[in-house]
Amino acid sequence: MDDLDEPPPDNLRKYFDSLGFSEANRTSVWGWIKLLLDHSPTHGRHELRVLDMCYNLGDFIEKNGVYVPVSKNELVYGGGLHDTGKLLSDRRILEEPWDSRDQHIGEMRQHPLNSYYLLIGKYGNLGHQDLRVHAYSALVGLFHHKFHQRDRYPKKLPRLGTPFSAGTIKRAESCSRLVALADIYAAAVYRSGNLDHEEALKMLADNADSCERDLLWLMQLRGCNVFRIAA
Ligand SMILES: [Fe+2]
Structure with a gap:
């Protein structure tokens, strides 16, 4: 793979192996993340953290028999690609200190839409032949x-027609809510450092719907911090 020809970190390789990712998909997912790491190390590392947390979250859900209409596989794809759209944001803005981000809120708010367009292939493969379309992750x-x-x-959302069924859109919405738990936690605790673990969990619970609140409650009950990762 051209200039993205660098192996993924060990934890990522382990996740890809355990989830049975095909060679093409592991190369592509890592390729998108590597591009973001090169574009903005701060946001690339955030993407990796969220992927890590989503794997742990999927593990917890599986081991505790929690019903959510989302697989660990979907969580890892969704978490690992959710901020791909930041590739189209100005890297100087992305690398500014956390407290400056409000000055560029308009540009920063473009990134979910850009994640969608990049991952459905609207802009092609950006010159990297091994980058693939990831339609489900585009929705997440x-x-x-x-x-x-x-x-x-x-x-305002774009018109979501073919190739997405109503069921896929619903599933991706559920996945995006779980990815958002990891995203918000990672931003508050690891990126800005504004909150500690307990404060971040309270903020998540305050903004969660009943499904995610139950999940967070169960995590606390079991003494399991799925968000604890090597920052
Ligand atoms: Fe985001």
Whole structure:
């Protein structure tokens, strides 16, 4: 794979192996993440953290028999590609300190829509032959600030016709809500450092619907912090 020819980190390889990712998909997912790491190390690392958390979250859901209409596989794809659209954001803005981000809120709010367009292949493969279309993750990227987070965007969604069935859209919406838990936690605890673990969990629960609140409650009950990762 041209200039993306660098192996993924060990944890990612382990996840890909355990989920049975095909060679083409592991190359593509890592390729999109690697591009983001090169474009903005800060946001590339965030993407990796969220993928890591989504794997742990999927593991917890599986092991505890929690019913959610989303597989661990979908969570890892969705989490690992949710912010792909930041590839189209100005890298100087992305690398600015956390507290400056409000000055560029309009540009930053483009990224879910850009994740969608990039991952459905609207802009091709950006010159990297091994990057693939990831249609389901495109929806998760589009929705991840739409249904859970307090400041919801994009206000207007593009028309979601073919190839998406109503069932796929619903499933991706559920996945995006779970990805948003990891995304918000990672941003608050690891990226900005504004909140500690307990405060972040409270914020998640305050903004969650009943399904995610039950999940968070169960995690606390079992003493399991799926968000604890090597930052
Ligand atoms: Fe985002």
